Amino acid sequence: MVVMAKQVDNLTQRSVAELLLAVAERHGTFLPADETAILSIRSQVRAVTAEADIVRQGERPDVAVFVLKGMLARYHTLANGERQYLSFHIRGDLPDVQSLFLNVLDHSLCALDQAQIAVLPHHQLRDLFLRRPGVAFAFWRLTLVDAAIFRQAITNVSARSHEGRLAHLFCEQYCRAEEAQLTEDSACSLPLSQGQLGHALGMSLVSVNRAMQKLRRRRVAEHRAGRLQVFYWPALRRIAGFDPTYLHLDKSADISRMPFSRRG
C-alpha cells in the first residue's frame, strides 16, 4: 500500500461506519442487528496524494478500500506501459470489495486527486458477511452494480461516437455524484486531464479535445479545471444515449421481494 498512514480518533471512525451503513442501505433493508454489525466495523482512515497508487495489479491486499473524499480510479496497465482506466470512484464507493474473494488483483487502484480513504480489513468484512447474510447480500449487490457499470463501459468505448462516449461518461459521473450528494449548481468534480479521459474512452487526447468542444459550443456541458459543469441535461443525455437503469439507483424496485426485508 503506497499511501500515507494517519491515525484517527474514534469519532472519525464512527462517522466512517455511519457512511458505510448509509451506502449499504442503498442496497438492502436491514434488521437492527445488521445495522449494529455494520456500525461496529473498525477501519483506518488514510490520506492519499494525487497520482499515488493504492494497490497494484498482482498484489494480494488484505483490506478493502472505502472512498471518503476525492476521486479514485481503477486501471489496467498495458504491455506498452500505458493505462486503460476502467472506472472512477467517489465518496461512498468500495472500489475493491472483489479483493475479498479474488485474491490476486487484476488491476490497480490509484488516486486522481488528494483523496481520503478508509481501509476495511478483509477478516472483519468476512465475519460480518458470515454473521449477517442480509448485509452480505447488500454488498454483493453493490459489486453487481459495479459489473453493470463495466458492461456499459464496454458498450461506450465499443459502439458510441466520440462525442457520445464523452457525454456518456459525463452522464454517469454526474448521476453518481448526485446520488452521493456531491453536485452543486449542476456541477461536480471530475479531476481528469483530457489525456486521462482519452485513456478511459479509447480516444486520443486530440479527439477528446474536439469532442469536448462540440459539447461546449452547443452549451451542453463543459469540463474545466477538473470540474464538470452540466448546462443542459436533456441534450447531454440524448447525445450519450444514456439510460440510467444500469446504475440501479432504485433499490426498492429491485429488492422488495427479498425474504429478509422488513417490508416483505
Add this chain to the structure above:
Amino acid sequence: MVVMAKQVDNLTQRSVAELLLAVAERHGTFLPADETAILSIRSQVRAVTAEADIVRQGERPDVAVFVLKGMLARYHTLANGERQYLSFHIRGDLPDVQSLFLNVLDHSLCALDQAQIAVLPHHQLRDLFLRRPGVAFAFWRLTLVDAAIFRQAITNVSARSHEGRLAHLFCEQYCRAEEAQLTEDSACSLPLSQGQLGHALGMSLVSVNRAMQKLRRRRVAEHRAGRLQVFYWPALRRIAGFDPTYLHLDKSADISRMPFSRRG
C-alpha cells in the same frame, strides 16, 4: 421467457445439480451440508433455439439461467437497434445470477446456437444463500470473475489493435472452454459470424475478416464454421497480450495458470 419448455426426469435434474456443484466448487470449499444443499436445487431444463432471446433488457426474471450446452451471449441493444455483445457463455456458466439482486435486467441474454439451459428459481437460490453462507460466497466469487472479464473486455475494445482484440477473444474463449473441458484437438466451439464478432469487438465486419486472415496466414489460429482452432498458442497469446490471471482459474492460490502448461 422466449424458450421452448421441456419436461425432464429426475435423473437429468440430478446431473444438473451435480454440474452446479462442480462449478461452485471451483469458487469455494464446502462443508458436507453445503454440498447437500446445492444438490437439492430443483431446476427445469429447457432447449433454446439459435438466435432466440432467453431474457430481455428491462425484464424482471424470477429465475437464473445455468448453461448446460451450446453458447449464450449477453448484449446491449443500442439506440439504432444494433447489438453490442458483452460476453459469451458456455456449459457451467451462470450468465445472470445478478438478476437475483438486480431485478431489472440491463441487458439481454440470447442463445447463439442450439443450446440447453437449466432454469434455477430465484427463491431457491436465495434460500440456499441464506442458509449456507459458504455457498453464497462461492457464487458471489463467480459474479466477481464475471466482472473481471468485463474489465478485460473494456481494455480489449478500447486499447488493443484489431488483430489483438480478436486474438484476445480467442484466448479467453479457448481458456474458458478448456476449463469446462470443451476443447478437443486444440479446438473449441465459437458459433459466431464475423459480423457478430464485430459487434463484440467494436470493429466492422470487414475489419474482423482482415484480422482473421492475419491470424490464419501466420498459422496462429483459425475460425471456420463456428469453430475456433488454435494452431500456435504462444503466438496467439503474444499477439493478444493475454494474461489469464483475470480469469481467476485457481481458486486456492489464484495464481495464473496456462491451459498448455504441459508444454510451458
Add this chain to the structure above:
DNA sequence: CGCAGTATTGAAATTTCTCAAGCCGAGTGG
C-alpha cells in the same frame, strides 16, 4: 441444383491519429 447466408476482396470515403506548434493560466522567483 439453387438458395440464403456468410466470407472475401478492392477501392473510395471517412474518421481518427500523430505530429508539431502555439496558447493559456497558475504558480514561481527575480
Add this chain to the structure above:
DNA sequence: CCACTCGGCTTGAGAAATTTCAATACTGCG
C-alpha cells in the same frame, strides 16, 4: 509586478487506420 516555466489545452494539417460500399466467391442445406 513582471518574466518565466510548466502542464494542460487548442489548433491545423498530413498520415494512417478504419469504415463503407459494392461486387464476387463460397458453403451448407433443402
